[in-house]
Amino acid sequence: MPRTSERYRDARREYILDAARRAFARNGFHATSMHDLFAEAGLSSGAVYRYFAGKDEVVVAIVEDNIRQIGAMIRAVTEERADGSFGAALAAAVETIQAKHRENGLAGIGVQAWTEALRDPRIAAAFEEMLTGLRSELAEVVAHYQRTNTLPAGPSAESLASVTIAILVGYIQQLALLGPDAVADTPDALRALWPPSAVAG
Amino acid sequence: MPRTSERYRDARREYILDAARRAFARNGFHATSMHDLFAEAGLSSGAVYRYFAGKDEVVVAIVEDNIRQIGAMIRAVTEERADGSFGAALAAAVETIQAKHRENGLAGIGVQAWTEALRDPRIAAAFEEMLTGLRSELAEVVAHYQRTNTLPAGPSAESLASVTIAILVGYIQQLALLGPDAVADTPDALRALWPPSAVAG
DNA sequence: TAAACGACAACGATCGTTCTCTTTCGACTA
DNA sequence: TAGTCGAAAGAGAACGATCGTTGTCGTTTA
Numbered sequence: 505m506p507r508t509s510e511r512y513r514d515a516r517r518e519y520i521l522d523a524a525r526r527a528f529a530r531n532g533f534h535a536t537s538m539h540d541l542f543a544e545a546g547l548s549s550g551a552v553y554r555y556f557a558g559k560d561e562v563v564v565a566i567v568e569d570n571i572r573q574i575g576a577m578i579r580a581v582t583e584e585r586a587d588g589s590f591g592a593a594l595a596a597a598v599e600t601i602q603a604k605h606r607e608n609g610l611a612g613i614g615v616q617a618w619t620e621a622l623r624d625p626r627i628a629a630a631f632e633e634m635l636t637g638l639r640s641e642l643a644e645v646v647a648h649y650q651r652t653n654t655l656p657a658g659p660s661a662e663s664l665a666s667v668t669i670a671i672l673v674g675y676i677q678q679l680a681l682l683g684p685d686a687v688a689d690t691p692d693a694l695r696a697l698w699p700p701s702a703v704a705g
Numbered sequence: 706m707p708r709t710s711e712r713y714r715d716a717r718r719e720y721i722l723d724a725a726r727r728a729f730a731r732n733g734f735h736a737t738s739m740h741d742l743f744a745e746a747g748l749s750s751g752a753v754y755r756y757f758a759g760k761d762e763v764v765v766a767i768v769e770d771n772i773r774q775i776g777a778m779i780r781a782v783t784e785e786r787a788d789g790s791f792g793a794a795l796a797a798a799v800e801t802i803q804a805k806h807r808e809n810g811l812a813g814i815g816v817q818a819w820t821e822a823l824r825d826p827r828i829a830a831a832f833e834e835m836l837t838g839l840r841s842e843l844a845e846v847v848a849h850y851q852r853t854n855t856l857p858a859g860p861s862a863e864s865l866a867s868v869t870i871a872i873l874v875g876y877i878q879q880l881a882l883l884g885p886d887a888v889a890d891t892p893d894a895l896r897a898l899w900p901p902s903a904v905a906g
Numbered sequence: 907t908a909a910a911c912g913a914c915a916a917c918g919a920t921c922g923t924t925c926t927c928t929t930t931c932g933a934c935t936a
Numbered sequence: 937t938a939g940t941c942g943a944a945a946g947a948g949a950a951c952g953a954t955c956g957t958t959g960t961c962g963t964t965t966a
Binding site: 915917919928935 | 946959
C-alpha cells in the first residue's frame with residue numbers, strides 16, 4: 505500500500521476542503537463548478553474524486569464543518585463567560601464570530617448552508633441536531649441569568665434560548681450581507697441590553 | 706394589437722410568478738429547472754420567455770417581492786403598535802411573519818434569497834436598501850422606547866435597531882429550518898423580555 | 907512489484923434558451 | 937356591422953453549452 509497512511513489521506517482531504525472553502529466563499533456552492541475546484545486545489549478530477557464521491561459530498565463536509573465551528577464558538581464563549589453578564593457573553597460570541605468571519609468568510613458559508621438545509625436531508629438533520637442541542641445547552645445558561653434576575657423569570661428558558669440563537673443567526677446574516685462594518689456596533693448594543701446587574705421583567 | 710392590454714400582461718406575469726413561487730418553495734431556486742416551472746405554470750417555454758428574459762429575471766422578481774413583503778410587514782406592525790410595548794411589537798411582527806409563512810412558504814424563499822444576495826449584485830443592492838432603510842426606520846421606533854425607558858438609553862438607536870432586525874432574521878431562519886412549531890414560544894419570550902412598563906439599562 | 911495515487915480526455919445528461927410555426931384576437935375598412 | 941389583416945401570444949421541438957462524473961493510463965511508493 506503506497507502513500508496510504510491514514511494521516512496522509514486525512515491531510516489530503518483537508519487540503520481539498522480548504523480549497524473548496526475558498527472557492528465556495530468566493531463564488532457560492534452552485535456557481536462553483538468542480539473544474540473550478542480542481543483549479544483552486546491545483547489537482548486533477550481523478551485526485552479529488554479519490555477522496556470525495558461527488559460534489560454533494562464536498563458540500564456536505566464543508567457545511568457540517570461550518571455547523572461544528574459556529575456551534576463550538578458559541579458554546580465555548582457562553583460557557584466560559586457564565587460569570588459575566590448575559591449581554592457580555594452574547595457580545596463576546598458575536599465578536600468571536602466576526603473575527604473568524606474576517607479570516608475565512610464563515611458567515612457567507614453559513615448563509616449558504618441554511619439554504620442547502622432546505623434541500624439536503626443530511627444537512628437538515630445536522631442543523632436540527634445543532635440548533636436543538638444548542639438550544640437546550642443555552643437554556644441552562646439562560647436559566648442561570650433568570651435566577652440572578654438578569655433575564656425575566658416568566659418565559660421558559662428554552663424560549664429565551666431560541667431568541668438568543670435568533671440574535672446570533674441574524675447577526676451572521678447581516679455580517680454576510682452587509683459586511684463587518686455595518687454591524688460593528690452590535691456588541692455594544694448587546695452589552696447595554698443586558699448589563700451586568702440589571703433587573704428586567 | 707391582440708390581447709395586449711397592460712392589465713393582461715401584468716396578470717400573466719403575476720400568474721407565472723405565482724407558479725414559480727410554488728415551485729421554488731418546494732424545490733429551491735437551483736433544483737427547480739425552467740422545465741419544472743413550465744410544468745407548474747402549465748405553459749410552454751415560449752410563453753414564459755415572452756414575459757421574462759431568463760431564469761435569473763424570474764428569481765430576481767420573486768426575491769424582490771419577498772423583500773418587499775417582509776419589509777412591509779415589519780414596518781406596518783411596528784408602526785401601528787408604537788403605543789404598546791416594544792416586546793409586544795416584536796411579538797406581533799413575528800406572529801405576522803409566521804402566519805404568512807404558513808400560507809406561502811415565505812421563510813424558505815427568504816433564506817434562499819439571502820444566499821442569492823451573495824452572488825447577484827441586483828439582489829444584494831435590494832437587500833442593502835431594505836436592511837439599511839428598515840434600520841433607520843426602526844431606529845426611530847426604538848428611540849421612542851429609549852425615551853420611555855423600555856430600552857437602555859446608552860447605545861445608539863441604530864445599533865439597537867440592528868439587534869431588532871437580527872432577531873427577526875434569526876426567527877425567519879428558524880421558521881424555515883425547524884418549522885413553525887419549534888418557534889411557537891418565541892412571541893411569549895419577546896413580550897417577556899420587553900414588557901409594557903419595564904425599566905432596563 | 908503490486909496497489910494506491912493522480913492526470914487527463916471525453917462522455918452523457920441536464921438545462922437554459924432559442925427558433926419556427928400556429929393560433930388568437932384587436933383594429934381598421936368597406 | 938361583417939370581414940380581413942397584422943401583430944402579439946403561445947406551443948414545442950431542438951440546440952448549444954455547461955457540468956458532474958467516469959474510465960484509462962502513466963507514476964509513485966510502501
